[in-house]
Amino acid sequence: MDLFDTPTVQLPDAELEFLPHWLDAACADRWLAQLQAETPWEQPQVFLHGKHYPVPRLLAWYGDAQASYRYSGLIHQPLPWTALLAEIRAAVEQVAGQRLNGVLLNYYRDGNDSMGWHSDDEAVLGRDPLIASLNLGGTRxxxxxxxxxTRIEHSLELGHGALLVMRGATQHYWQHQVAKTGKSVAPRLNLTFRLIRIQP
Structure with a gap:
């Protein structure tokens, strides 16, 4: 893990730390293969304008026992941490500098799979949420x-083994997306770690 390759992305009202070579290729390959094989992928549907539509990617939510997560009208109950995900979480927490109790796995099978414009600003994430995003597989x-x-202000190429950490006020002022593409792209697995503020 490359902890010294830490260019800061300069955007106003945002705090982004981008480590494009955080993982070496061998570790990234191992993690990707194991997660592809052992994750019980789902493709839930969202209800928009009177119709149900499948989410354009596969996903899974893992976390501490009380760390359920609701977004886009969907409630995700956490799967228990696997040994590998616990290992990855511990490594990501070192960079994040804080505890993380949940991770959303998004699997983009090809260029038709995508994530629309959004901010990770749900109330359960707290005032200034930290989102740590690990990319494995194809570059998107x-x-x-x-x-x-409506104008794209900045873009990053998230490649195999890259880690992006968004902190501070970023989610208050910025949205992000992974758009569809007509290019031939390899399958991509993205893990976004976060801290769910569990109500007592």
């Missing part, structure tokens, strides 16, 4: 735009 473009704007 990660776009950022100001809330209320």
């Amino acid at each position: 473009r990660f776009d950022l735009r100001r809330k209320g704007q």
Whole structure:
């Protein structure tokens, strides 16, 4: 893990730390193969404009026992941590500098799978949520735009073994997406770690 390759992405009202070579290729390959094989993938449906639509990717939610997560009208009950995910979480926590109690796995099978514009700003994530995003597999473009704007302000190429940490006020002022692409791209697995603020 490369802890010294830490270029900071300069955006106003945002705090982004991008480590494009956080994992060496052998470790990234091992993690990707094992997660592809052992994850019980789901493809839930969302209800929009009177119709049900399948989410355009596969996903799974893991976390501490009380760390259920609701977004886009879906409630995800956590699967228990596997040995590998616990290992990855511990490594990511070292970079994040805080505890993380849940991870959303998104599997993009090809260029048709995507994630629309959004901010990770649900109340259960707290005032200034930290989101640590680990990319395994194919490279996909990660776009950022100001809330209320339509123009893409900045893009990053998230490659195999890259880690992106978003902190501070980022989710208050910025949205991000992984758009569909007509290019031939390898399957991509993205793990986004976060801290769910569990209510007493």
